[in-house]
Amino acid sequence: MSITPTTTLDSQLSATWGPTNSYPDVPIVMSGYTSRLWSHDSHPQFWTKYQVWEWLQQVMDIHQIDASSIPFQNFDMDGHQLCSLNYQDFIHAAGSVGPILFHNITELKWSGQYHVEIGQLDLKPESKNFSCPFPDVSYPSGENYDPTIHLPPVASPTPSSPDLKRSYTRSHQVKKHNPRGTHLWEFIRDILLNPERNPGLIKWEDRTEGVFRFLKSEAVAQLWGKKKNNSSMTYEKLSRAMRYYYKREILERVDGRRLVYKFGRNARGWRESEK
DNA sequence: CTGCGCTTTCCTGGTT
């Protein structure tokens, strides 16, 4: 991990979770965006593991693919190893997202400049079906809150559950309503799933049961606000949004325990087996 | 323009 002990929380958060306008629905002019976010535009060959993860996160963000759609642990490697992967390796590691990643890293290897590569790719967020030189490269959009049409974390190389297998056949389906890119519960989940990007903000209380606890409630709220470009976000407001999830069974109540929540039956992608 | 889904904001009242 490249974060030094002297790094402030705020700078850590900015560095790890991106600027306030990291939304793909903001027009993508990657030069400024990336130059701020992507401070290490060195050749991918020289990336650290952490930089590889940052790259992954960026690509997922840009394509509005849910971060849990790919098993990040399959990319526990540095840039040198990443660059040595072939097309099949990416398919194997990231399923249907593999081609996107492969294409992206290939361009990067050629250009050595992240922002150049993004510019070349015409990755308009509004193009629901990303067209790519590789066959069958349509990708799943983010997960859906709607339990009846839950779009999948499809990209796992080994879809084990019946749900996942079924959803695999629907990979061309255009995403349903997801106006702000990432829902709050997905944002929370992604913090939990990326410990390297979670500087003590939220922790699992019971990993298998999906119980977690806010350690720095206001910091999480600020981070959420940052993501939504809303500097007045507070834990008070965030928690109100969390409470709305009870009714939809995305979260379950945990009585008597402050700052503790539990993922419900309609929350997807948090289980280890789903990753 | 309208309706919908997901917050965001504000609020009152209760609990730890």
Add this chain to the structure above:
DNA sequence: GAACCAGGAAAGCGCA
């Protein structure tokens, strides 16, 4: 008293 929890009400926002 501060921090948190519960949930109603209404408004904002992006999208189909």
